[in-house]
Amino acid sequence: MEIELSELQREIETSVRKVCAEFNDEYWHECDEAARFPEEFYKAMADAGWLGVTMPEELGGAGLGVTEAAIMMHTVASCGGGQSAASSIHINLFGPHAIVVHGSPEQKQRWLTPLIKGQEKACFGVTEPDAGLDTTSIKTFAKKVPGGYRVSGRKMWTSTGQEAHKIVLLARTTPKSECKRPTDGMTLFYADLDRTKIEVRRIKKLGRNAVDSNATFIDDYFIPESDRIGEEGKGFHYLLDSLNPERILVGIEAIGIGRDALQRAAKYARDRVVFGRPIGKNQGIQHPLAEAWTYLESAYWMCMRAAYLYDHGLPCGAEANAAKFLSARAAFDAATKAVLTHGGMGYAREFQVERLFRESMLPRIAPVTEQMILSFIAERVLELPKSY
Missing domain, CATH: 1.10.540.10 (Acyl-CoA dehydrogenase/oxidase, N-terminal domain)
Structure with a gap:
């Protein structure tokens, strides 16, 4: 092969x-x-x-x-x-x-x-402050009215909400208590992000500051029926079409950050001379960077394996989740070692590795936590009883 x-x-x-x-x-x-x-x-x-x-x-x-x-x-x-x-x-x-x-x-x-x-930008309105990763417990509700829906609720971590023209919005159209399954009764919309009627409040955060994240407040906002994606009540199931690709892309983006940080560290180690020799000549510098390379390389190919499976219509949930898990950890490890290789200058913004370090934390948290990934693999791959 x-x-x-x-x-x-x-x-x-x-x-x-x-x-x-x-x-x-x-x-x-x-x-x-x-x-x-x-x-x-x-x-x-x-x-x-x-x-x-x-x-x-x-x-x-x-x-x-x-x-x-x-x-x-x-x-x-x-x-x-x-x-x-x-x-x-x-x-x-x-x-x-x-x-x-x-x-x-x-x-x-x-x-x-x-x-x-590139004439319009979109943002994603799924996560909520009181639901987190328990998407079936979202409270944003779309009430059916003549010609469309009246939507009220709150979303969190709406990235690019300050720039976006549209929002992919998940809302309940049937209360969870009235659904046969908790994943039923949610509907997906692609609506105008009208800031005169929807409040989009920027969240100050650790990194990735060029791309905003927001708390979004929706109060009795009318969305026409023509802006509903597919059938009413099937939004969660439609959303699943995006989850595995998202995990693969987040994972491989993390690898890109880790590799960039690693190359910057290697260059600094070649150029920085202390006690009459480049610091990269010392195994105490070499070995951590070499180890970071091995983790990044293996995680990269896990991402590619998951992408291959997805594109060929094969099951890839475990692989996509594992790819995101491994990639996020490998990137964080590489970025951390890059800062340490730079010593004091790694803490300065001049060499950029501190920015990459701050950004390397994000894939470990979003769009799904490491703990949820491990629970998924334990249940779906190892056939262990569900823990939550």
């Missing part, structure tokens, strides 16, 4: 790297410091056609798979922009997948075309 990238996949990597090369450390440092969305980078990726890499060809997309998207996002994250670069375009790859699979032809044309062209 051959394990290598195809010619097309290598071309994707080369082409994306060429776009990313236009944006240097100073650019990403400024975006992070000013908490400013990387609009120029977003536009460059849109102009090059990369926002539609997984979108249908008839709408202007490339119609490629999660494997190609993963290669693209690994390249984006590894070229200096880290989470700030990856998260600015990440939603385009997995967020609208429910529309691709379950949307009507009219909805696909109306919603996906402007996303592909």
Whole structure:
């Protein structure tokens, strides 16, 4: 069995790297410091056609798979922009997948075309403050009224909410207590993010400051029926179409951050001379960095394995979750070692590794915690009794 990238996949990597090369450390440092969305980078990726890499060809997309998207996002994250670069375009790859699979032809044309062209941005409204990862316990409710729905509720960690024109919104249309199964009775919408009627409040956070996260407050907001994705009550099941690709992409983006941090550490170790010799000549520096490489490499191929399974219509839940778990830990380990290799300068913003270190924490937490992943594998793979 051959394990290598195809010619097309290598071309994707080369082409994306060429776009990313236009944006240097100073650019990403400024975006992070000013908490400013990387609009120029977003536009460059849109102009090059990369926002539609997984979108249908008839709408202007490339119609490629999660494997190609993963290669693209690994390249984006590894070229200096880290989470700030990856998260600015990440939603385009997995967020609208429910529309691709379950949307009507009219909805696909109306919603996906402007996303592909970079004319509109979307955000994801699923997580809630009192539900967390227990999505079946969300309280946002959409009440059926003539012509549509009246929606009230609250969402948390709505990324790009300050920039987005649209929101992928999950709401209950039937109370949980009245449903046969807790996963029933939720409906998915793709609605206008009207800030005159929806409050989007920015959350101050540790890293990835160029891409905002928000608390979102919705009070009696009307959404027309034409903005509902698929059938009423099946939103949670539609959402599942996006979960495995999201885990794969988050994982491989983490690998990109870890590899960038590792390369910066190796360069510093070659250049930094102490006691008459480069510090990289010392095994106390060499071995931790070499070990980080091995973990990053193995996690990368786990991501690619999961992507392959998904693109071939094979079960990949365990692999996608394991890929995200391994990648997040490997990236955090590499970024930590990069800071330590730089010594005092690793704590300074000049060498960028402190920014990558801050961003490497995010994949360990989101979009699903390590503990939930381990519980999933214990239950679904090892056939152990459910623990929660």
